[in-house]
Amino acid sequence: MDENEYRTTYHGLNTQRCVFEKAILILNCNCRLHEKFNLAEREGIRCNDRKAQQNCSIFLNESRAKAQFALRLTEIVGNLLPHSKEIRVQKGALLGLQPDLPNLSDTEIIDIYSLIEKALDVSNGDIKQYPYEKLIASISHHPARPKRTRKRKK
Numbered sequence: 010m011d012e013n014e015y016r017t018t019y020h021g022l023n024t025q026r027c028v029f030e031k032a033i034l035i036l037n038c039n040c041r042l043h044e045k046f047n048l049a050e051r052e053g054i055r056c057n058d059r060k061a062q063q064n065c066s067i068f069l070n071e072s073r074a075k076a077q078f079a080l081r082l083t084e085i086v087g088n089l090l091p092h093s094k095e096i097r098v099q100k101g102a103l104l105g106l107q108p109d110l111p112n113l114s115d116t117e118i119i120d121i122y123s124l125i126e127k128a129l130d131v132s133n134g135d136i137k138q139y140p141y142e143k144l145i146a147s148i149s150h151h152p153a154r155p156k157r158t159r160k161r162k163k
Contacts, residue, residue, distance in 0.1 A: 040121035063148030
């Protein structure tokens with residue numbers, strides 16, 4: 010399947026994309042509102058709740074904007090980050106909402122949206138008012154995922 014054709018089909022199937030898709034696909038984050046689907050031997054994640062998806066999107070966009078300096082970026086164009094920095098923002102921000110958990114790449118997140126709901130409570134229902142500065146240390150110190158080594162066939 011051509012990559013452009015794949016993207017067109019993907020966006021047609023996944024009209025309500027989960028913004029934490031990358032964090033969920035690295036297999037140690039979960040959300041009660043996500044649904045997995047397969048397309049051309051690849052996995053995708055969609056959100057089952059439009060309001061939750063909007064809250065998560067605002068949270069992630071604000072986290073990216075506030076973490077710009079910590080990620081050593083001068084600007085973020087269109088909310089696009091390299092994969093490793095996007096994982097640092099997604100997982101680091103979520104772990105920042107749970108300071109009692111270790112800030113490690115293999116630390117498991119049980120339910121992403123329950124953390125967003127707690128952030129909503131702290132910010133009196135307006136996720137933009139959350140004190141994102143508390144998350145910056147967690148994002149900047151979140152380690153990169155260890156590289157996998159492939160075993161060579163003998």
